[in-house]
Amino acid sequence: MINIDKFYIGGKWVAPHGQTIHQLTNPATEEQIYPIPMADEVDVNLAVASAKAAFDSYSMTTKEERLGLLRRLLELYNAAYNEISELMVEEMGTTLAFSRAAQAWVGTAHLEATIEALEKEVFEEVRGNTLISKEAIGVCALITPWNWPMNQLVVKVAPALAVGCTIVAKPSEYSPLSSIRFAELIHEAGFPAGVYNHITGSGEVAGEALSRHPDVDMISITGSTRAGIAVARAAADTVKRVTQELGGKSANLIMRDVDLEKAVKDGVDACYINCGQACRAPARMLVPAERMEEAKRAAKEAANKHTVGDPKTAVSLGPVVNELQFHRIQSLIQSGIDEGATLVAGGIGRPKGLDRGYYVKPTVFADVTPKMTIAIEEIFGPVIALIPYETEEDAIRIANDSVYGLSGYIQCADIEKARMIARRLKVGSIWINGADWDARAPFGGYKQSGNGLEHAEWGLHDYLVIKSTAGYA
Structure with missing residues (x-):
């Protein structure tokens, strides 16, 4: 060049x-x-x-x-x-x-x-x-x-x-x-x-x-x-x-009728695409409150399978883009710890064996409340927040409780129920049950x-x- x-x-x-x-x-x-x-x-x-x-x-x-x-x-x-x-x-x-x-x-x-x-x-x-x-x-x-x-x-x-x-x-x-x-x-x-x-x-x-x-x-x-x-x-x-x-802070609503372990693992992988640096990343995972412990285990297993390192090698995640972004992500991870979320995987600092480069540990928080900083702010890194819900109405309310309205994700075996939920989400783009991205579908957001x-x-x-x-x- x-x-x-x-x-x-x-x-x-x-x-x-x-x-x-x-x-x-x-x-x-x-x-x-x-x-x-x-x-x-x-x-x-x-x-x-x-x-x-x-x-x-x-x-x-x-x-x-x-x-x-x-x-x-x-x-x-x-x-x-x-x-x-x-x-x-x-x-x-x-x-x-x-x-x-x-x-x-x-x-x-x-x-x-x-x-x-x-x-x-x-x-x-x-x-x-x-x-x-x-x-x-x-x-x-x-x-x-x-x-x-x-x-x-x-x-x-x-x-x-x-x-x-x-x-x-x-x-x-x-x-x-x-x-x-x-x-x-x-x-x-x-x-x-x-x-x-x-x-x-x-x-x-x-x-x-x-x-x-x-x-x-x-x-x-x-x-x-x-x-x-x-x-x-x-x-x-x-x-x-x-x-x-x-910006976006997309919710991934996991309903009670799906295979929870698979849905959680797929959701973690989707959040970590491009090292989490995507405005439509499903960074808020909404799971049934009574199954939070099961979701923690599945999310931890999924996060720990992600390898981090030289992006020219066969790893799943490279670095984030620059020093400013690295430190911002570290600060937000620390806020999750300070505000009482359960750190399930990852955390502060670079992954083991990496002392140079803007590498972030694939991180999972659980027991996150909707008012915690990590549930509100767009992190733009490999960090996911597991938020419990009691009822479907509760899940929809939490999903819509954001200044953003870019994307939403629904995991639901009952397609009619999934369609109903989709109609009620105040976002511009929705993916049901892992549907593919489509360059011919409109893309844009609601709200901020x-x-x-x-x-x-x-x-x-x-x-x-x-x-x-x-x-x-």
Whole structure:
């Protein structure tokens, strides 16, 4: 990769104006590996001007032209698949096996789903004497986090490009490598100069400048609820569209009619996916109160089966992304101990034999009450809280007792009961009995988990505005 020290603006790799450098650290070794440039307001203005200049012509391209570009991008992405997988291991510590099976795969899945949705999308319809048109909203600033670098970049970029928007992308400085490679693929695919622009920078500087920029028509952010609120505030003066996919504290409701041991073990494994660094992680496990001891045994066994170590080796969990996140997780684990939860597995400190790298012990707490810190705050690490419930009504109440509303999980042998529970959960996405993730299903949250939807045709719609032209016929 030759463009680590540059931004992609106006179809060219250019030297940054900003002088601030972020030292990217390999989370497995704590070694500094690359200096990453951080954009200042001048860089942001150049990128936005480039996107604005490209919008008039790109927004007038035909659906067939845009489909051709996206299909070429998909070919190039798949050809670079292994390279992208390896870059994500290096930048944010995901295991190589998981990166190949999931982290890189979701990029392919979102491109495929977007192409399929674009093929079916109808952009103009005459109703009586009026033309109803769906048009690209304009210049879009896309702000993405570090935990699923390709998922959260491609799920925004693909639909924005599909409908004719132009883009300034600002991926996280903690996972910039795969995003830089993706920008190179955009260039190679033949998208016109200025359609896609890539910078890295902090939320406080680059994110703030993008959010309040008068020539940015839309902001799409995936990140913490705190970051989403900051973006919305900065964007308010220019009344631009803001869509947000934010935090979560998802509940996994285990009903009395299932195999408890299997459900608990599956739930622990699901929580630990990507080392727990997923906004939809089922981090609150609700179990029947009278079976808590059985659940403890099953959860401990599941946690202890997870091996932790060098993500390039055959382990199930690598490190968390950086030192700040490591210490935050340690603090939250300590809060669980201090507040009286039962520590079943894991705990404070690195796993045995690891004295370097941001490795966290796979941790299980039981006998957790809904008001404990570990039941309220999004931990974003391999930490799960087992919460007892007395009745189904009690379980539903506890599940909904959160400022978040991103995802929910239900383990229930009675499918009609599971469907009833699903209707009552105040969340945007629900998985019943271990159902697979679907790139063609809408994804978004209730409450402080954000607004707007992503995936397939749902993603297209967030980048469109509706126009009516009376007298057209």
